[in-house]
Amino acid sequence: METLVFALLNGVIYGLLLFMLSSGLTLIFSMMGVLNFAHASFYMLGAYFAYTVMGISNFWIALILAPILVGGIGMVVERYGLRQVHARGHVAELLFTFGLAYLIDEVVKIIWGRTAVDYQVPAALDFPLFTLYGAQYPAYRIFILVVAIFMLVALWYLLKKTRAGLIIQAALSHPHMVGHLGHNVPAIFMAVFGAGCALAALAGVIGGNYFITDPAMAVQMGPIVFVVVVVGGLGSLEGAFIAAMLIGLLQTSAISINASLADIFGFLGLSPDSEVGEITIASMGPMLPFLLLVVVLMVRPRGLMGDREV
Amino acid sequence: MNVQNDMVPLLSVSDLHAYYGKSHVLNGVDMEIMPGEVVALLGRNGVGRSTTAKAIMGEVSPLGSIRFKGEEIAGFPNHRIARMGLGYVPESRDIFPTMTVRQNLMLGIKDMRRPGKWTIDQMLEMFPNLKRRADNPAGVLSGGEKQMLTMCRTLMGDPELIIIDEPTEGLAPLIVQQVGDMIAEIAKAGVSILLVEQKLSIALRIATKVYVMGHGEIVYAGTPADFATRDDVRKEWLEV
Numbered sequence: 001m002e003t004l005v006f007a008l009l010n011g012v013i014y015g016l017l018l019f020m021l022s023s024g025l026t027l028i029f030s031m032m033g034v035l036n037f038a039h040a041s042f043y044m045l046g047a048y049f050a051y052t053v054m055g056i057s058n059f060w061i062a063l064i065l066a067p068i069l070v071g072g073i074g075m076v077v078e079r080y081g082l083r084q085v086h087a088r089g090h091v092a093e094l095l096f097t098f099g100l101a102y103l104i105d106e107v108v109k110i111i112w113g114r115t116a117v118d119y120q121v122p123a124a125l126d127f128p129l130f131t132l133y134g135a136q137y138p139a140y141r142i143f144i145l146v147v148a149i150f151m152l153v154a155l156w157y158l159l160k161k162t163r164a165g166l167i168i169q170a171a172l173s174h175p176h177m178v179g180h181l182g183h184n185v186p187a188i189f190m191a192v193f194g195a196g197c198a199l200a201a202l203a204g205v206i207g208g209n210y211f212i213t214d215p216a217m218a219v220q221m222g223p224i225v226f227v228v229v230v231v232g233g234l235g236s237l238e239g240a241f242i243a244a245m246l247i248g249l250l251q252t253s254a255i256s257i258n259a260s261l262a263d264i265f266g267f268l269g270l271s272p273d274s275e276v277g278e279i280t281i282a283s284m285g286p287m288l289p290f291l292l293l294v295v296v297l298m299v300r301p302r303g304l305m306g307d308r309e310v
Numbered sequence: 311m312n313v314q315n316d317m318v319p320l321l322s323v324s325d326l327h328a329y330y331g332k333s334h335v336l337n338g339v340d341m342e343i344m345p346g347e348v349v350a351l352l353g354r355n356g357v358g359r360s361t362t363a364k365a366i367m368g369e370v371s372p373l374g375s376i377r378f379k380g381e382e383i384a385g386f387p388n389h390r391i392a393r394m395g396l397g398y399v400p401e402s403r404d405i406f407p408t409m410t411v412r413q414n415l416m417l418g419i420k421d422m423r424r425p426g427k428w429t430i431d432q433m434l435e436m437f438p439n440l441k442r443r444a445d446n447p448a449g450v451l452s453g454g455e456k457q458m459l460t461m462c463r464t465l466m467g468d469p470e471l472i473i474i475d476e477p478t479e480g481l482a483p484l485i486v487q488q489v490g491d492m493i494a495e496i497a498k499a500g501v502s503i504l505l506v507e508q509k510l511s512i513a514l515r516i517a518t519k520v521y522v523m524g525h526g527e528i529v530y531a532g533t534p535a536d537f538a539t540r541d542d543v544r545k546e547w548l549e550v
Contacts, residue, residue, distance in 0.1 A: 166413055167417060169406075169409075173406070176388065178417070179388035179392070180367060180388050180391075180398045180464075181392060182389050183389055183420070184389045185389065186387070
């Protein structure tokens with residue numbers, strides 16, 4: 001029971017962080033029609049910017065400033081990069097974001113070095129919030145949960161309940177018509193790209209010290225975020241939310257299961273001493289999102305909630 | 311409206327060319343729409359009527375001159391053209407299907423701080439069909455209702471000239487009549503109209519000027535009364 005509760009809590013937190021990253025990516029996909037390979041790099045930039053701002057000021061300033069700075073960079077990238085490349089088609093756009101991801105990776109290595117930086121949880125949040133089944137639960141994890149839920153509600157409210165949100169939704173599906181109604185669609189796209197990057201950066205700010213801030217963090221997180229977006233259904237925010245929670249819970253649950261393949265398939269004669277039998281479920285955790293991706297693409301190529309096939 | 315303004319065309323198109331890839335679709339279109347005019351643009355399928363509308367609105371790259379209220383607008387982004395007071399109702403209608411009728415109308419307003427002469431409630435009062443479905447998703451409307459919604463949505467932006475492309479395409483005869491009535495209402499409200507239409511009955515009922523297109527250019531321009539006497543034009547350029 002204790003393991004299950006902790007796995008659930010951690011899974012929800014990880015899932016919400018994944019959603020924070022994938023919500024921006026799926027909105028940007030709706031707009032561009034291609035996946036932005038550099039999306040996780042903006043997540044990494046968020047963590048590094050927060051680390052630097054925290055060194056000069058404090059975590060709370062970093063929490064606000066880093067997403068704004070990264071969102072600004074995102075807007076510049078859209079305005080002066082992607083918009084120019086867009087005219088040359090999807091392949092050019094895809095290659096552009098691919099190159100951008102490597103560019104950001106290298107810039108990060110040049111500025112902050114190849115090893116992890118000491119980006120720590122702020123002292124004000126570095127204490128056990130409550131004790132559950134005799135184990136202490138860190139306050140910072142609950143802080144991540146609160147920030148993520150706040151972001152989720154704010155995003156939902158903006159997109160579903162405000163005129164600006166309706167214009168954004170309409171611009172994603174009918175850009176020409178929205179332009180003919182007098183709304184500046186290129187500016188809307190620039191804002192959406194910037195906001196998507198800012199959300200990724202916010203995930204970096206609150207996730208960078210929860211996990212680790214190093215130049216490999218984008219490469220580690222990027223593929224999982226793609227899995228979330230594809231499994232959820234390209235362009236679907238609801239789908240991305242469900243997929244993010246599913247993958248978050250799946251991965252953290254797998255890590256907390258203390259069993260091997262032999263324990264499960266022992267009845268088939270799989271020996272605990274064999275190479276396959278001694279593989280633990282926990283060690284298979286990182287593989288599960290990709291297994292899910294392969295299965296979803298085979299049986300339901302448009303994802304859980306999407307309306308277009310991959 | 312003073313006499314001097316009446317002399318300046320609201321829309322003036324001269325020597326307009328457009329291409330789809332290598333095919334030369336518009337071969338130098340010339341037309342003028344004066345304030346308050348309802349102009350019907352007639353022609354057989356494929357002669358370039360819709361392309362003319364698209365070129366004016368920036369959907370197709372235009373070559374030549376397009377002046378709106380005296381200002382050259384060829385090559386302007388579509389939102390800028392719309393903000394100058396030129397509304398467009400495309401053939402594809404392009405309603406936002408997951409949004410309600412009311413939300414569709416709201417998106418027609420360009421600036422909430424400067425409301426135009428129409429309000430959403432007034433618009434719904436004028437069109438009871440839409441009022442009944444105000445809070446339903448627009449995707450469930452019938453073809454005629456969608457056409458009405460698209461026109462109302464464009465009117466919410468307070469245009470001085472509205473280009474309506476094939477509004478009765480694919481509609482039942484009774485609905486065609488209703489859409490025709492609606493366009494007449496819009497004209498009565500003082501909005502100038504460029505009506506791209508194939509059905510002569512609708513076009514001639516409302517129009518104050520008629521243009522006929524053939525092979526990517528204007529082949530006839532005149533009043534509806536004159537057009538009624540020109541069997542030669544009808545036979546050569548309109549009858550199938």
